[in-house]
Amino acid sequence: MLTIQKLHKAYQSQTVLDQISLELPQGQILAILGRSGCGKTTLLKAVAGLLSPDAGAVSWSGTSMDTVPPREREMVYLFQEPLLFPHLTVFENLAYGLRVRKETEQEIQQKVGEMLEELELQEHAQKKPNQLSGGQRQRVAFGRAIIFTPRVLLLDEPFASLDAQTRATMQALFLRLVKKFNISALFVTHDVKEALLVGDSFAYMAAGKLQVYTSSEAFMGDPKTGVSDELTFWNKIEQKIKYQS
Numbered sequence: 001m002l003t004i005q006k007l008h009k010a011y012q013s014q015t016v017l018d019q020i021s022l023e024l025p026q027g028q029i030l031a032i033l034g035r036s037g038c039g040k041t042t043l044l045k046a047v048a049g050l051l052s053p054d055a056g057a058v059s060w061s062g063t064s065m066d067t068v069p070p071r072e073r074e075m076v077y078l079f080q081e082p083l084l085f086p087h088l089t090v091f092e093n094l095a096y097g098l099r100v101r102k103e104t105e106q107e108i109q110q111k112v113g114e115m116l117e118e119l120e121l122q123e124h125a126q127k128k129p130n131q132l133s134g135g136q137r138q139r140v141a142f143g144r145a146i147i148f149t150p151r152v153l154l155l156d157e158p159f160a161s162l163d164a165q166t167r168a169t170m171q172a173l174f175l176r177l178v179k180k181f182n183i184s185a186l187f188v189t190h191d192v193k194e195a196l197l198v199g200d201s202f203a204y205m206a207a208g209k210l211q212v213y214t215s216s217e218a219f220m221g222d223p224k225t226g227v228s229d230e231l232t233f234w235n236k237i238e239q240k241i242k243y244q245s
């Protein structure tokens, strides 16, 4: 269980995280929706240990993470633009974290082989990142993040730059692998439909405050999240299409 207690961060006079608290059970996905600049990235970075909050605490199953450096937290921050080692092949990008952890060659071959299969990238194993499409690069970055089964995945608009079809494939892959490996995830998105699709629970962030909803009905029913407006829009489009056909 990931526990965040009263996390607070300000830049000069601007409060970016305002006493944020939440609990996320293992294997659950919290989808976080919020407008640009409301503090979502700051929240993920504070959880990952990539920036220090002014106050508050992050813990995993009762163990404080506050003095644990980012590399040892097992909480992986996945950027919107995939960060891969340009000089390494797809295979070696996936193997990197396992080599750092000094896993045996046999384990590395087995785990990377299985991951290549999961990601449907077997025939691209020996390519360098600049020989891949954007969606393929994103898959490698995703595989590299989960190959050593982190406690928490922190995803910051991970699929925003992908076309609609590739995005749908990545959402399905994300859900399948996160559930298979029982990984908890904070999933930041601007896309209402994506939030509803991936989330087990939901949150809306505004001006540094986070409101958590435990059901999709509560999330959809609160006018300030904008979810009901968007669903009304899509219903109207559907009716228009029916009317025209």
Ligand SMILES: Nc1ncnc2c1ncn2[C@@H]1O[C@H](COP(=O)(O)OP(=O)(O)OP(=O)(O)O)[C@@H](O)[C@H]1O
Pocket: 011, 016, 034, 035, 036, 037, 038, 039, 040, 041, 042, 043
């Ligand atoms: N290093 C910094 N110094 C000063 N202000 C900062 C710094 N980093 C972020 N901010 C401010 O904190 C606020 C929240 O930024 P953050 O990146 O967390 O927003 P966000 O919700 O992720 O936005 P977006 O959806 O556009 O990525 C913004 O107003 C931003 O300008």
